[in-house]
Amino acid sequence: MFFTPDPAWPVIILAAIVGGDALMSIRPPRFIRECYAGVGFPLDWGWVLVYVKLLAVAGLLVGLEYDGVGVAACAGVVAYFLAATAAHVRARFTGTEFWVNCLGMLALAVGVLGYSFVW
Template sequence: MFSTPDPAWPVIVLAAILLADALASVRPPAFIRDCLTGVGFPLEWGWALVWIKLVATAGLLVGLWEPGVGAAATAGVIAYFLAAAAAHVRARFVGVTFWVNCLGMLAISIAVLVVSFVV
């Protein structure tokens, strides 16, 4: 089974990035609004994404002490960004925000899972 992360710092970095993303999404700047509208996500549902990111952040942090929780939270973050990538491709909204933000976060999340929980 998965234990606590080793090393823990990648999980902490991912949690910090997700927390910053959640806080930025409370009053989304233009690039986040453009991204949401570009994939057809209703702006009035943006609060749901904020909560998803906050719960993921909490799961990552709890997972520093509770075996399995961090791996599950990291897998959830990967699933979130896979869904975001699918939404981008489906909407044919594959500009810079897709490559940098969406796929960048997907790559970071996968790297955290591999480095902190698999290797």
């Protein structure tokens, strides 16, 4: 069974970054709108991604106290960015946004999952 994260600080940093991403997605700046358009995601459905990200933040923070919740939330963040990566590759939208934002967040989430929960 997975316990609470040890150390907890990477999970807190990931929660802060995903939370900031969710807040930016409420009124998406140009680079987020371009990502949506590039992968064919309708801008009208952007609110769904805001909720998904806010739920991830809640799970990461609740998981600091309750066994198993944090690892599930962190795995969910990894799955989210794996799906985003697949959408970018499928749409052949692999510019700077893909390499910096999408793969950068995927690497961060995988790193936090490994460092705080697995190793």
